[in-house]
Amino acid sequence: MKRLTAEDLKSYDAIVCDLDGVIYRGRRVIEGNVSVLLRLQREGKVVRFLTNNSTRTPEHYVERLRSLGFAVGEGDVITSGLATGMYLKEEGISSAYVVGSPALREVLRRYGVRFSPKGAEVVVVGMDPRFNYRKLRRAASLVYSGVRFVATNPDTSLPVENGVLPGAGSMVAAISAAAGRNPDVIVGKPNPTIFRMATRDLKEKRVLFVGDRLNTDILGGNRAGLDTLLVLTGVHGLEDVERLGIIPTYYAPSLSSVLN
Ligand SMILES: [Mg+2]
Numbered sequence: 001m002k003r004l005t006a007e008d009l010k011s012y013d014a015i016v017c018d019l020d021g022v023i024y025r026g027r028r029v030i031e032g033n034v035s036v037l038l039r040l041q042r043e044g045k046v047v048r049f050l051t052n053n054s055t056r057t058p059e060h061y062v063e064r065l066r067s068l069g070f071a072v073g074e075g076d077v078i079t080s081g082l083a084t085g086m087y088l089k090e091e092g093i094s095s096a097y098v099v100g101s102p103a104l105r106e107v108l109r110r111y112g113v114r115f116s117p118k119g120a121e122v123v124v125v126g127m128d129p130r131f132n133y134r135k136l137r138r139a140a141s142l143v144y145s146g147v148r149f150v151a152t153n154p155d156t157s158l159p160v161e162n163g164v165l166p167g168a169g170s171m172v173a174a175i176s177a178a179a180g181r182n183p184d185v186i187v188g189k190p191n192p193t194i195f196r197m198a199t200r201d202l203k204e205k206r207v208l209f210v211g212d213r214l215n216t217d218i219l220g221g222n223r224a225g226l227d228t229l230l231v232l233t234g235v236h237g238l239e240d241v242e243r244l245g246i247i248p249t250y251y252a253p254s255l256s257s258v259l260n
Helices: 006-010 031-044 058-067 080-090 104-110 133-144 168-179 192-198 214-223 238-244
Strands: 014-019 046-051 077-079 095-099 122-124 146-151 157-160 162-168 208-213 227-231 250-252
Touching: 014 031, 014 133, 031 046, 046 058, 046 192, 058 077, 077 080, 077 133, 077 192, 080 122, 080 146, 080 192, 095 104, 095 133, 122 133, 122 168, 133 168, 146 168, 208 214, 208 238, 214 227
Parallel strands: 014 046, 014 208, 046 077, 095 122, 122 146, 208 227, 227 250
Antiparallel strands: 157 162
8 A cells, every 4th residue: 555646646547436535525525535536537537436325316416526517427427226227237137126216216217127026037125215014025035036136235324413324235134134145246335346337438448446435445446456545535544444454555635635
């Protein structure tokens, strides 16, 4: 692990970034990263974004990133929902039973997926704010009978001010427990599928993945064979690198500490 220099940063053709902890924290924009990314994009580098959140459509993030000045379009923001749609299409799957948000359904529909418990080729599970016993029973019965089990992402919870918000991983855990079987594929970080989908047209390019969390961003980027940068603007600090034993290629206090 080395501290990132301006030369290091400039040697990459494409920068793929996590959102929360890199671009913003909650409602607050992290100017020290955003200003540098805007400049790199203006200089012609590919700048792309990746999030495990499947409860928002890619368009939601496109809007928010445009409001910060980024030139982003379809395909520049890869959510775990979008990557799940790409994965299903790649696998030739067109019918699913979905436990998840309306945003997840909307994205999957674009990939030609129809929704029905009967004859479903796959059970897709994402964060579902309306999760209930009926959905648990249906999903578990399908998984138990051998239908392929795909999770959008493994995050069990998100910390919030007064406690935690249960995430997709909590719903996946309930279905796994009832069905006696773990997911066949987990698309989101730290698993390679989402990284593969985000970089599949960048094979000839040098790609740097930027994130704030070691056990999702850096672990996932490393596993996917990408160079990784830990920015200290979010969850993890340098002291966590040794504690967790997950080593990024580089670290930087923020991008503006490297280039300004
Ligand atoms: Mg993050």
